[in-house]
Amino acid sequence: MRDVAIIGAGMIPFGRRDEDSLMDMLAYASLKALDDAGLGDKSVDAVYVANMGAGILQHQTSIASSLVDRLSLLPAAADVVENGPASGGSAVKNGLLAVASGYYDLVLVVGGEKMREVTGWRATDFVATMTHPQAEYPYGITLPGMGGMFTRLYMEKYGVTREHLLAVSLKNQEMGALNPYAHVEMTLDREGIFDSPHAVVNNPLAADPLHLYDLCPVSDGAAALVLCPLELAKKMAKVPVLIAGFGQATDTHTLQEREDPTDLKAVTLAARQAFEMARLKPGDIDVAELHDAFTILEIAESEHVGFFKKGEGGKAAAAGKTRFGGQIPINVSGGLKARGHPVGATGVAQIVDIVFQLRHELPGNRQVKNARYGLTVNFGGFGNNVTAFVLKRVEP
């Protein structure tokens, strides 16, 4: 395998983007990453588009073909990669392996989703299309519903409290408010959403025991990366970021089939594969972007990837260990909770954020000092298909 590095990264602000089509967003993010890569007269050999819902939400297929034309990248090869909310991770994986194989040198990976075209139950229903087509979807289970049941089990088994969940929520919205690309720009007020009598109104139950502010928003957005062989990256980029490790694992499609539904086996496995490939340990990581679609997931993933022992993640969050400046800063971007979760974009956006960190180009209130190693976890389905990446700063 050739070593593969990232030489370009870009994203557009997530949120409501009523004026932009899906294709607009994919194009804008791509242009930012291509511009960042500074390809000069070089052209991209292949494009991977991460997207989950263009068929359902925009009644479109073949969007990769449309995008390469829009970007004047013809005759570059172009495919769409779909793996639910882990589509981004899967697209980066296929870009990685394409360059690693030696077949392609310059690959653009872009993820995007325009979700706000549907609202209310239609948005929930769209997301639920990732549940099991026979065993789950027809019975009306939703992703927040799964998140609620998972949270209850985790609370009972590991003593996670609402205080722990709140710590994740407050932290990620606080950081998101500093991130110009984040969907949710407001910080949360502990008093208003937790302590006061008004909390029941301000932060209502969404899926017991998850409240409104335990959930990520429904967002539009796109993010993009340019990959190439490390040797080429050293010539082209001031600070290349090596994709040092990658892992992907699946688990039962339905939660109910898992012997212990609190055990996110695919997270453990994907992260282990990524660490093994990178020859690193969880303790080596300086900054991580975990898939906090629900606050409980950040806590559970922080344990499953090996930052904390099982049952310690909630306490660690409440103790500030995962805050900016803490032992292992998690979701300095604001995470899915505040940056937003345009499903096809998320896995790519997580890596974009880590690239910014490892290149040391963020403002002081968000830049993890001397960050050298980063981890991302992108969580498909309810943990049935998970990708993990270990990224490494290549010193100039």
Place this chain on the structure above:
Amino acid sequence: MRDVAIIGAGMIPFGRRDEDSLMDMLAYASLKALDDAGLGDKSVDAVYVANMGAGILQHQTSIASSLVDRLSLLPAAADVVENGPASGGSAVKNGLLAVASGYYDLVLVVGGEKMREVTGWRATDFVATMTHPQAEYPYGITLPGMGGMFTRLYMEKYGVTREHLLAVSLKNQEMGALNPYAHVEMTLDREGIFDSPHAVVNNPLAADPLHLYDLCPVSDGAAALVLCPLELAKKMAKVPVLIAGFGQATDTHTLQEREDPTDLKAVTLAARQAFEMARLKPGDIDVAELHDAFTILEIAESEHVGFFKKGEGGKAAAAGKTRFGGQIPINVSGGLKARGHPVGATGVAQIVDIVFQLRHELPGNRQVKNARYGLTVNFGGFGNNVTAFVLKRVEP
């Protein structure tokens, strides 16, 4: 790049499969390919699912996650790859590069589509979702409409006649009738659909100058392959089939933007890339599966890949040069015209058919004698994203 070979191939009969869900079909084809590969206690590392329309047709996403669970292949990595009607070719490409990179050893690629859930204009509309979202789809253009206009231009520029188109149609349905996996099992009667006064009823105009029997049917179906490094394949398979060459190229999304709309640049480029990688020439190929969604496409592709000069493809077809036993047998399977065209399955099915040919395991009335090299062309959009593969028999 590691050399990559095919050690398992399987498909299920295409056609109307009202009893089977999309997941059923994907599973059945996968099991046939896995069984054919004879993996013993080895397990698959990764799965690629080619599918275009599950979101629109089945209101499902994340079908790769569902499939690995259904097949008990956990924790294998699993992604969906979409590139319209060339989704199959794109999925095989990503499986190929994943094994070539050295990251994965055993990869299952399966393509499938359940299209007959929609009929009439809904089927035509589903297929039209691959047209340009701004410049084509809103104006009501359909794929048969594009096929008709393309045919007219090709006739005018190169002197292709309805007699030439008929030759393709008759040949492919004649061969399809011998193929137990084909959707359309009847042979066509030249008198009934062309010569007699009843032809106007039996074979009505679909999109002038294309008649009903110039078009492929709307089919359900699935096909699968198992890939691994050539060195491993030599130990595991009696007759491995090497993926000797691969190419993929894009062209303008809209036909109207092409300087010469009869010039299928992406076909030329994809085939050239595949031949260059394989270090072979068109004249080396013993048997080919081309993407005859419309009869004109088989003729045009036979020229663009280099079997015939521009303007000679139609005459060659009428002269029997592309028949079984002819100079270069094309679509011995019956092609999309008779085997059927479940869009996500097609690119995989083409390779499955070539594998059967190169392993010399077909009955005498379909087996191309001593076939050593095969070519497939999988045509996405209206030629805006094309994949080509050169396959090579590895002598036992």
